Amino acid sequence: MNRISYYANRAAISAFQAGASIRTAALAAGISQGTAEKIRKYLVEVGDLPILCRCTQPLGHRGWCKYRLRQSPKRKAVLKQMHERQRNKSNDQSIPLR
DSSP states (O other): OOOOOHHHHHHHHHHHHTTOOHHHHHHHHTOOHHHHHHHHHHHHHHTOSOSBOTTSSBTTOOSOOHHHHHHOHHHHHHHHHHHHHHHHHHHHHHSOOO
């Protein structure tokens, strides 16, 4: 059975306690995302990890996170394009064709 080092484990725990995502914690600790997920699940079970994300939704929620959206200009651009497409699509449907 492979084991991660004490320092990698502490780095992952510190990242989770700071509110990092699984991917961010895995990158910070140099471990796989699966291992980081196991560490996060353990911390939630023990009670050493807050149950809410920084955007006040439950930890591990799906969908667009308000906190992560504020951190990423690319996400903002993608959402803006999506909303414009939907707006244009709804405007096109409202115009009667003769």
